[in-house]
Amino acid sequence: MKVCIYGVGAIGGFIGTRLALAGDCQVSAVARGATLAALQAHGLRLRQGGELHSAAVRVSADPAALGVQDLVLVAVKAPALAEVAARIAPLVGPGTLVLPAMNGVPWWFGAGAPALGSEPLDSVDPGGRIAAAIPLARVIGCVVHASTATSAPGLVEHKMGQGLIIGEPLGGVSDRVQALAGLLQRAGFDVTASADVRRELWYKLWGNMTMNPITALTGATVDRVLDDPLTRAFCSAAMAEAAAVGARVGCAIDQTAEDRHLITRKLGAFKTSMLQDVDAGRPIELDALVTVVREIAQRVGLATPFIDALLGLARLHGRVHGLYPQAATAG
Numbered sequence: 001m002k003v004c005i006y007g008v009g010a011i012g013g014f015i016g017t018r019l020a021l022a023g024d025c026q027v028s029a030v031a032r033g034a035t036l037a038a039l040q041a042h043g044l045r046l047r048q049g050g051e052l053h054s055a056a057v058r059v060s061a062d063p064a065a066l067g068v069q070d071l072v073l074v075a076v077k078a079p080a081l082a083e084v085a086a087r088i089a090p091l092v093g094p095g096t097l098v099l100p101a102m103n104g105v106p107w108w109f110g111a112g113a114p115a116l117g118s119e120p121l122d123s124v125d126p127g128g129r130i131a132a133a134i135p136l137a138r139v140i141g142c143v144v145h146a147s148t149a150t151s152a153p154g155l156v157e158h159k160m161g162q163g164l165i166i167g168e169p170l171g172g173v174s175d176r177v178q179a180l181a182g183l184l185q186r187a188g189f190d191v192t193a194s195a196d197v198r199r200e201l202w203y204k205l206w207g208n209m210t211m212n213p214i215t216a217l218t219g220a221t222v223d224r225v226l227d228d229p230l231t232r233a234f235c236s237a238a239m240a241e242a243a244a245v246g247a248r249v250g251c252a253i254d255q256t257a258e259d260r261h262l263i264t265r266k267l268g269a270f271k272t273s274m275l276q277d278v279d280a281g282r283p284i285e286l287d288a289l290v291t292v293v294r295e296i297a298q299r300v301g302l303a304t305p306f307i308d309a310l311l312g313l314a315r316l317h318g319r320v321h322g323l324y325p326q327a328a329t330a331g
Contacts (some may be wrong), residue, residue: 003109003184004091005029005057005068006084008039010148011101012075012297013156015164015189019045020055023189028058028066031089031154036061038154047151048158068093068190070261074100078124078288081107085133095178096140102232103273104205104288106295108136112170112198112279113249116299123291140177141169141197143204147267149276163190166196166235202251206242209289210235211308212274216284221269226261229329235261238306242293248300286314 003025005016012029020027029040038045039059046053060066069091076084081102092098100106107125110116122127145163148156164184168174173195181193194200211222214231218224225231236257243253277284290311297304318324 001025001071002069003027003071004066004074006074006088007076007077008154010150011144011154012073013044013150013154014046014146014148015073015075016057017044017055017156018187018189019055019215020044021053021058022185023238024183025272027055030061030063032202033062034153042154043156044159045116063087064090067329069096071097071099074098076101077283078102078104078285079122079283081130083131084288088133092138095232096138097140097180098134098143099140101142103143103285105201105292106141107131108139108169108212109198111136115249116284116296121222121292121295123287123295136169139169140166140180141201142166143200143207162188165192165197165200167194170195171196199251202246203253205289206239206246206253207264208240209293210238210310211264212272212289213286213310215272215275216278217314217317219275221271222264222267223269226265232261234306238310241307245293245297245300245302245304248302249296263294284318286318286324290314
């Protein structure tokens, strides 16, 4: 099976290395800059359980050099997805599956929610350009439950978790999802083939949409956010709003915010991905995690004052520090 990893960062490198080591796949990668050079020199590298694993990989900065694939794993940060969509065509044939292993609400999310109408979600797919470039029929939804980081270009450090939830964007469990689940299981992942992957995506977002921007704003790890009664209460209020929004679009949450806080506490003194991006001076994934929730709420007629406040503060922080696009007027 020909598999291409588009975005060999912490998650892409983790999944790509494990697939290559399992031996079922011919793994290639699209990369550039220091990551391209590292992959050319060392192949894919993953440090897990105290051991350093490496695997050969065919790598190019030009997708056309790699040709049509059976599976394309897209694992870039959300702000980079539009560029990927513009360049992905040479990798995608009539039978290619595209598996976006990314944070937040994906561009295709509205396709399974009649309440949102037919227009693309502007916050994650302005003008519908991503949907036009990556047909829904090619997409398999994916939720990643793993903590990884890159300690150097092309070198991934696995910290905890190896869970993957995959499913058809419009629901149900298909033969192709089952086949892909088997491939990922043979690579050592804990895989769930979900009949409702949209709800799984929303559930993960429900916790991430508060912790990520608050830690990015404050520099605090998640344990400190939860230890402060005021920030914990703010998170709970925003999560209540997001739960109400989810219920309107077929993604009801059957936990309380306090239930979720207990799960988050188990992570300990954990740095969220957005805080890691701020520390590294990388663009933040604010739109896929927060802006899109506000947009969905507006479409279904729900007020979200706590989410609005969180978005306004995080957006301003990102703009001041050059980590989020400037705008002439506030949206």
